[in-house]
Amino acid sequence: MYIVIAGGGKVGHFLAKHLIKNKHTVVLIEKNKDICDEIAKELDIIVINGDACDPYYLDQAGISRADVIAAVTGKDEDNLVICQIAKEKFHIKRTVARVNDSKNEHIFSELGVDVPIDATEIIAKIIEEEVSFSDFVDLLSFNRGKLSIVRVDLPSDSPIANKMIKDINLPADSVLVSIVRQDEVILPKGDTLLLPNDDIIALTLIEKKQELIQFLLGKIS
Numbered sequence: 001m002y003i004v005i006a007g008g009g010k011v012g013h014f015l016a017k018h019l020i021k022n023k024h025t026v027v028l029i030e031k032n033k034d035i036c037d038e039i040a041k042e043l044d045i046i047v048i049n050g051d052a053c054d055p056y057y058l059d060q061a062g063i064s065r066a067d068v069i070a071a072v073t074g075k076d077e078d079n080l081v082i083c084q085i086a087k088e089k090f091h092i093k094r095t096v097a098r099v100n101d102s103k104n105e106h107i108f109s110e111l112g113v114d115v116p117i118d119a120t121e122i123i124a125k126i127i128e129e130e131v132s133f134s135d136f137v138d139l140l141s142f143n144r145g146k147l148s149i150v151r152v153d154l155p156s157d158s159p160i161a162n163k164m165i166k167d168i169n170l171p172a173d174s175v176l177v178s179i180v181r182q183d184e185v186i187l188p189k190g191d192t193l194l195l196p197n198d199d200i201i202a203l204t205l206i207e208k209k210q211e212l213i214q215f216l217l218g219k220i221s
Contacts, residue, residue: 002067003027004027005019005069006069006070006072006079007071007072007073007074008030008036008039008047009073011098012072015070017043020043020045027047027062028045028046029050029051029052029061031051032049033049036048052078053082058086063086063092066092067093067094068092068096069086070096071098072098075100076100076104076108079097079099079100080097083097097113098117147206148209149202150209151201152200152201152202154196154197154216154217156197158196158216160215161194161196162194162196164190164193165188165189165190165191168194170212171204171215174202176201176202177201177203179200202216
């Protein structure tokens with residue numbers, strides 16, 4: 001995919017690094033010239049020094065042919081404006097925006113941002129899950145409530161523990177996104193072995209969530 005990232009802070013930098021590792025074409029726009037220089041030295045991507053709220057810089061980034069724009073600056077108002085310009089002026093199909101203040105999430109949804117990501121809510125739910133030692137936590141729902149990301153702490157008696165991903169049949173419309181094993185983040189591949197105590201992060205349709213949890217845990221908590 002061709003992806004434009006607005007914002008070169010820690011989130012934008014990490015996102016760009018992850019996306020190019022997965023063979024996507026990435027263009028990044030950032031106001032701060034020093035940050036632009038650092039990212040350009042490290043990553044083999046086009047980095048544009050400019051304000052992504054200005055349609056000129058979005059046009060320079062090739063927004064009209066992009067599949068997705070991810071607005072991940074530290075300012076909600078900027079992220080919202082960037083997504084609106086991308087939708088209304090350049091007719092981009094998919095907009096993803098970082099929501100820094102949880103109170104603003106409903107505004108992003110109401111104004112047409114396809115995927116508003118509330119990082120604070122995600123972190124809070126992860127903390128709550130760890131404190132309560134529950135087996136799983138529904139991290140977030142997006143795409144107007146159609147999709148859900150679920151995190152599962154794989155128990156030793158899980159029916160998929162000690163199996164390779166290629167040897168299991170996930171429920172329809174479900175996919176494994178990542179595996180957190182101690183301090184390591186693993187991108188799932190066919191020969192990846194799933195181990196007890198792995199934190200599994202999976203994506204599914206909202207109506208398939210319970211079926212996916214049943215599959216991963218062998219039970220419903």
